Amino acid sequence: MMMVGLLFSSNGAAAAVGLIGLQGNSHVQWKKVCNVFDKFCHQGAAAVVLSFLGASAFLLLAMLTIKRLHRK
Numbered sequence: 001m002m003m004v005g006l007l008f009s010s011n012g013a014a015a016a017v018g019l020i021g022l023q024g025n026s027h028v029q030w031k032k033v034c035n036v037f038d039k040f041c042h043q044g045a046a047a048v049v050l051s052f053l054g055a056s057a058f059l060l061l062a063m064l065t066i067k068r069l070h071r072k
Helices: 002-023 038-071
Strands: none
Touching: 002 038
């Protein structure tokens, strides 16, 4: 379960960095970069979505294992 927590926290961090790249941040004067690197941003977004799906599958497997161990 600790690995599931690490997976979801790393996915959240990657999504936050991707959002900063998409929208920029006016407080620290970071400009948008997805208008320049459009293909890279789409590939990064697809990677984050697939990573969330993989982490969700891993969570489901961990929950099934815990349920099976609890039954014994």
